[in-house]
Amino acid sequence: MRRVVLLLLALPLLAAVPQAGRPRIAVGGIAHESNSFNPAKTLLEDFALRPTGPLPQIFDQWAKANDICSGYVEGARKYGLDLVPTLIAAATPKGPVAADAFETLTTELVRRLRAVAKLDGILLDLHGALVSERYPHGDAEIVRRVREAFGPALPIVVTHDFHANVSPEIVRLSTALVTYKENPHVDTRERGVQAARIIAGAAAGKLRPVQALAKPDMMYNIVFQYTRREPLLPIVQESRRLEANTKILACSVAGGYQYADVAFMGPSVVVVTDGDPALAEREAKRLAGMLWATRDRLKLDLPDAAAAVRRAASGDRFPVILVDMGDNIGGGSAGDSTFVLSELLAQKASGWVVVLADPAAAAEAARRGIGADFEGLVGGKADRLHGEPVRVRGTVKSLHDGRFLETAVRHGGQRYYDQGLTAVIEVEGSTRDLQSLLMLTTRRQ
Template sequence: MADETVVLGGFSHETNTFAKGTTGRPLFQERREYFGDEIPEKMRGTNTCEGGVMDVAEDEGVDLHYTVSASATPSGVVAADAYDFYTGKILEGVEAKSDDLDGVALCLHGAMVPEGMTDGEGPLVRKVRERVGPDVPIAVTLDLHGNISDELVEQADTLIAYEEYPHTDTGDTGRRAMRVLTRMMRDGLEPAMHIERPPVLAMGPKQNTREGPMAEVMDTAREYEERDDVVKVNVFPAFHQADVPSMNFSVPVVATNEDAAREASRELAAHIWERREDFIGDYPEPPEAVSRAKEIVADGATEDGPVVMADVGDNPGGGGAADGTTVLREMLDQELTNAGFAIMRDPDVVEQCVEAGVGERVTVDVGGKTDDMHGDPIEGVDGYVKAITDGEFENTGPMGTGSENHLGRAVHLQCGHEDGVSVILTENRMQPLDAEIWRHVGIQPERLDTLVVKSTNHFRADYEPMSCEVIPINSIGLVSMDPRNFDFDHIPRPQFPLDEMAAEEYPDWE
């Protein structure tokens, strides 16, 4: 018989407040919506926070009570009724086990913005706290891109964030959180937390934890965790596509006492401030990037693998429309050969291709139909319908391994001549971070000379090992890599590089 009972719930969304429209329940259903016993059935053994929590619970003999696991592709603010629905499912599970509840594990994101609110996670955890009281510990897992509010820090007992970007450690994050929760339930651990917010906004590619300033910051965080009193050093470079008061680089530290938490948090925050210039860089725009790729191919370097380019500005993983055309237009205009492009969300063109059938040619206007921020439609594209699928596949790479994907209907459209640009057209938005998206439409990505993915850094986990060179593209869109491209009304100011700041302006601690 299990020693403790823990309620497990998951509700995750990275909200781009600059995106139009709301994110309702249908968009969660499009990506992931599991209830009760569906959660272990679908997620046990997967590289997800829920999967990691289950691993440790099973090893430690903890009984999990499953509520909901819901996640939608990043997009506009979460509709009020959807927020209330999923929050209600978690609260129902807490109330159902109120008589014998020992702990709560919540797999959240940290950058959710519900309709009419500025923070989704803090109020959710507060409602859980109101039901369980002060003595039942609450452990929360968070995406590295969380915008961490004071309310979330105050209401949770411990925050455990991803340490890697690309997020290949989601399962490990769940395991870390469940181990800390077990210590609280069994060993009397009573964590203290302190948060500092260095006024630095990092460009998207500079948040990559595998190299550059973020790699060094993360190494330093791990060194601090070797201190006797420090439990977890969390580092959040922020999600700057959210114009909310909590949008800030932040360092919440979990320790056995307030002094240890404060000391580590302040030291690391000061270090980040000192390296602020390193979080800004120069990256090529589409014409230059595509031209550079052509040069690399001409030099024969692709014998070691394709050139992989990232269409950062239209990354659906950050709320992009996924129908931006600026990069694809350059690929067609510069007549790239043996090239691939993923993805282009265009349900109308998918329907036209399905009606034409595999083996037929079509002339279509591709992309640029969501808004005026991602480029105009590419008119009169001549293409050959190479394959049509149901858009269903599982991740085989390091991120979210084993997780299901639902593209809606998907089409492999070969544009131009026989050896031109192969485009993956979809009905749904999804970041093509796993290379299985190519294979499921009959393309072997390793054999391409050039491929483009709408992603910022997540693609690196699966694609970088097969590539000869990686080129992040400074493309337009709702996920522009540079925070200076956004008009903010609600974030804390001043912030580097948005504002001129004297070195002595930070830190300013009481």
């Protein structure tokens, strides 16, 4: 992935040709989900830019994906907007963003936004769970600086991930806030279109967005954040039903992000109406009450790794997916937990696939080459929270560059991935019919 430090020089070449009568909308964003409990800070070099190149190429890449920016493009075509990309940076979830990285990116974003001539509005793609060394709610600080640069009148519509920790400040500073409704995040493009509709109406003076926030005093563990079943399903359905009311421009229910140790962590409801603050407040409080009513159902009963492997190995329906809930790369964890791998080896299970982020082990496998014997310690190297390194013996089955294209609408709607040099090890004890495979990646993806 190309890095922001290089791309900062390339983006000033981008420019859109304005069309008479069409609102001119800048697109920008700094997206990061920051895990307060990960000791590894997120540095400037961890950030990469979304599609780069000539403007038509950027729009073409966005149009083929299913993320928020894809929705912005679809919405721009639908509602007659001229979009101008500025700085759109993102990094894989990790520890809090280093202070210098936050300052560099935010300053550059504001500078690029200021450079856009005849600006009628701004679409900001912010994750909603960015924590920096200095700011517990980095997203709100970004919006504060953008608002300070452009004044109170310019429409600024913000989009957030479902796992956003929404604070009163960002609701106060933005014209409208829209979050994903679904987890997994399969509705990102839809939310981008929704945001484009709101900013088109606001820029033209046809809509007067006002919004209200309600936050119940609770935490929604990620185990319960699947939106296609209880307890969240009826609440998400109600948010969609409310949006059938032409006075309600957006009704967002965010599950929150439990790995950010901040005061406003937890679920939230944001309702945006067309000039009706009382309606926004009433419905936000009502849906927050629906969240609160589920609190007694949020009881965890998860097996440990040993029990999970025993249960999986003794079953008769396959495949079985074992998820280490404490090592979620998408939540900023290390990606090298060895608890499940240790149990698979200890219990002599076969016919399994495990993926670990271990650049040193991947490089060693590549050095040995395809078909060579492999023996080494894998995983458990990033910190002491995810198990000890485990000794693995086997054969290097294949090597890959780690790049792949996601064609389906899955997590966040992203399309282009690069997990770096990747090695697949066929672990000792595999049979022709039941291979046990260990995939070692260089990057956490």
